[in-house]
Amino acid sequence: MADFIFFHSYLILFFPLLSFAVIGLGHIHSDNRFVAKLAITLSSLSMGYALLTTLAYLIRLPHLPERTMLAYNVAWLNFSPGLTANLGMYLDPISVMMLVVVTVISLLVNIYSVGYMKDDRSFNRFFALLALFSFSMLGLVTSGNILQMFVFWELVGVSSYSLIGFWYEKPSAVAASKKAFIITRFADAFFLLGIILVSFYSQSFSFQTLNSPETAVLLNRTVVIAGFPLNLLTLATLLIFTGGWGKSAMFPLHVWLPDAMEGPTPVSSIIHSATMVVAGVYLTARMFPLFAASESTLFFIQCIGAFTALFAAVIAITQMDIKRILAFSTLSQLGYMIFSLGAAKVCAEGGHHGPVVNLLGYSAAMYHVFTHAFFKCMLFLGAGAVIHAVHSNDILKMGGLKKLMPRTYWSLLVACLAIGGIFPFSGFWSKDMILLASLQSGHYVTFLVGLITGGLTAFYMFRFFFLIFHGEARSQLHHVHEDPWMTWPIMALTVPTIFAGLLEHTFVEQVLPPHLSEASHFAHPAWLPWLATLVAIAGIGGAWVLYGAGKTEKATALKKAFGSLHTIVQDKFYIDEVYLFVTHKIIFARIAAPIKWFDRHVVDGAMNLCGWLLQLGGRIVRLVQSGQLHFYLGATVVGLIALLFMGQ
């Protein structure tokens, strides 16, 4: 039975693809209700089959070597006699987890979008693209080899591009979509280089081969590039990580994510917070055994992640746009996941036995991916409901929505408590595990960063929450109501947000990378959860003091006190301006424009010069060929005389 289920596991991808094809090709102008029914049905079927596959996998789990299996594997693209890329379905703890997350959230977002998009002219196009995204994302998480992953990696990129620019008549949305695509594409070029590099040395794309200890040994050699000795393993893993760096929007490639909020809110919810942006984390986890062989890579990942977590949290405090706050919060949480992955393996407790493998960071990162997907998705959906009601993105224009939108209020309270890390909500457990992992890694700076970021997170999330719901309305509100299509998915998400904490031990014991199967050290210093909770409560308390009454006077006073510092933070440290400078002032003006000029004037000029010289030659010869007989006769005589003299 299980074999039968695995054999047909391509159906998980097939249903959303079918939905995309049917809506996109045949029903782009059809009745909205029909399209919505179709999309929801196919999405449910996909989720149903994903859950079935998960069940079959769990039954099979005790018999699986390294907890992994390929449900099917067919040849796709042959490169050379020894190197072929396959299409496969790879099932292991993290891909199964992602299957569940993606299909569940996809279904909920589909339902929610029926309410959110109901007045939109391009309702059907939206559902087609959403289905395309689900297909690509499911393909990404189940890829059996790195080239297949790259294929779906690009496809999620293009679905993200087309959904950010969904309202194509809006110049800001179009610009944001272009920015997102180009920045991730920039990172992907390095990812592709990394793929080429590892596949050249290991002669394989498959994760099973790449993650095997032999590949790490094979790559662990030093090459000298332009005088710098460089470890090939570190180089390759960093190149591959760069792909994840762009997709998961780590500093300084993070600039596309806040702008991506120009897309419709359901899109921000599923693509730009819950699923696609964790692809970078997922990639790092997928390749973890190879990454773990290079300590420098892991350390680098840890630093980048920790810095982004803090950096984005600081910016989030000053933002006024409801979706941008959430975007920076997503960045910060992604930073958590990335640095948690970096914190795995390197373990100071090893002492004289050499580095001891400690995979707690790995499990913690995956656990946070899981919990974050639900509560962040819920936050975005809630924000969407608020935007839909208020018709504004500015939190200063909101306030007092508690009475008008009670269901959204209580649901979002749960989500904010979860992301703030309050017991017993899901975020508390995953964050606790990450802090423990960073503590065990021995890099206490990252632990401290994680702790401080936790406090900041609680602060900005409750600032967001109080400003939206508490106090009195700060602008005229008309016809504020809750649409059941939108409220029910939000309320459904409170279930995993509250109860995901129960899965803590499953994650610690079962969600482990292959080939590194030593158990995690889950020895818990008793003070850690208390400290984390204290910091979180301090953050919430700060938010309560400043914004609890739904008023902004105190905050404005504080803002004045900080003066220009506040402006710098609010303008996101001017990173976007640096990008603009580099692209326009350097690449366009100093490279592309001169090349254009050079091509037209020098290269083409040389060709025109050739033509002109030929014409000139023709004119000179024409002087001789005048057609006048006496000139020819004279020339003949002169020639004869010359010959006579030469003859002597």
Added chain:
Amino acid sequence: MNGSFLLTMIWAIPFITAVALLPVCRDDHRRIKMISLVGNSLNLLLVIGLTFAFINVSTGHPVAAGAKASQFYFTAQVPWLQMMHIEYNIGVDAISVLMMLLTAIVIFCGVLASWGVEKQAKEFFVLLNVLVAGVYGVFVSVDLFTFFVFYEIAVLPMYLLIGLWGTGKKEYASMKLTLMLVAGSAFILAGILALYFASGLNTFDLQLLSQHHFSPQFQYWVFPIIFVGFGVLGALYPFHTWSPDGHASAPTAVSMLHAGVLMKLGGYGCLRVGMYLLPEGANMWMSFFLVLVTINVLYGAFGAIKQTDLKYITAYSSVSHCGLVLFGFTALTFTGIKGGVLQMISHGLMTALFFCLIGMIYGRTHTRTVSEMGGLMKVMPFLSVAYVIVGLAGLGLPSLSGFVAEANVFVGSFSNPTTLNRICTVLAVLSIVVTAVYVLRAVNGLVNGPIADRFLTLTDASPLEKIPVTILLFCLFGMGILPGWIVDLVNEAVHPIYNNLMR
């Protein structure tokens, strides 16, 4: 049907079509177009039949492992000019079959896309058919002399087609294009004659010449002559400048055919004549040409960023993408050469669709300047979506044909372990970012953003216009999603060429 007779039919039918057009009344445009369409539809069917027959035969008689000579199928030899031992010698291998299939698809779509030609339609279609006959002739020739004759037949009608039916600076552009290509032909002719005399075999037969071992000294001198000669047509830097002017001025079907198929004759010749006959010369010169084509790839991409005319953008992107064809070849690895061949097919389909769409859009907006357009998605969703998809194919999105080809080119180029190759590979891979920049600038300028009032009344593609676009889109997706059979065919044909290079 006899295979070699089929090959003769395939290049003869366009000629017959051209002749059949001659007695038709000048003003009977409908009949002229119908005759062209029927001729080319028939040919499309024949070429598809040929492809199936070829797959059948070649799986029955596979190339021996380690073979150093290309295996041609459906061969036939008829003496032509006895005194110089010139033969009408035909045959095909997988590369030529695929190129013929590409030609058949592109010209079929090209005829449909030029349904709107009103000015001197008769002469237009006669010349177009003659040109196509030449292209097919090149792909079936195994004799260098007939190869060259067909090559010239394919190149020269371009002069009239651009000069008479073009737009903008058409006289200048057609003159420049023709002169530069003819200069390239002069190089090719010199190279072919050198091969003829140096071998001492008194033959132009490609297969016989490939068995002859030319002295390294000879190969050193002749290889660059042939490579540059064909390289002009393949837009080799710095001989690419005919391409932007030429393509920008040419009418739609001519741009499609020229960028889609004719530029491939350059790469085809470089591989078939240059690298196959002069393997040692290829090995000696490759670092030099590698640098040139790397410049091609980057220079074309950066050049496209600042262009404002849609056709110029596409022309520069062609320079960049055709650079990738030669880039794959100059890698001198199995995967690289295969990638180059795949890129020829992919670029052919892609750029034909690009020019086809630009022609249709220009026919409506009467401008090709990107900044003057915008928001066309609203009034012509079909054409806009098609433009976005072909743009994505251009930037190498997986599931479209470009990725299959580029992945092979990059993997192949990297597997050549010299430092220069590695550096050039890194640069070429990074060029995909620049490609993304110019593609998205064009796409965003064209289909996205607010729409100008004067464009609000424009209509989407007519059913007739949808046919070529749909066919080409189908091919792009087909090759991108199921590349297996094409790759297997190309593998078969590239093995001997690669073995010969490495001897």
